[in-house]
Amino acid sequence: MTVPVPLSEDEIAGLLAGLPLWERQGDAITRLVAPIRYHAGVALIVHVADISRLTHHHADINLSFNGVRFTITTHDAGGVLTEADFELAARIDAIAAGHAANWDIGA
């Protein structure tokens, strides 16, 4: 396995600019998906978890009354931001957008 390379501050700023729904939180990036119905949140989490299983990169996930919060850092590099974090964030955005397309139905 290749050792993950920490990004520079400039690289982080550039990649964050392309992900406007995400914010920096120290050595991690985070996004709250809200508002979302509880069960829709569960479905979103399962989909993201399945993609993480395939890409070998995982977000910390919190499902609460406020919505679903995803927080990503690279643990193998000691908890710093790497390209893999931003790749996962972009995948989560795409998955959430697909799920949101159907949030107009159901109770």
Ligand SMILES: C[C@H](O)[C@H](O)[C@H]1CNC2=NC(N)=NC(=O)C2=N1
């Ligand atoms: C062996 C396995 O692929 C690694 O431990 C992966 C799993 N998922 C991971 N997820 C995250 N967020 N950071 C990692 O360093 C990481 N490492």
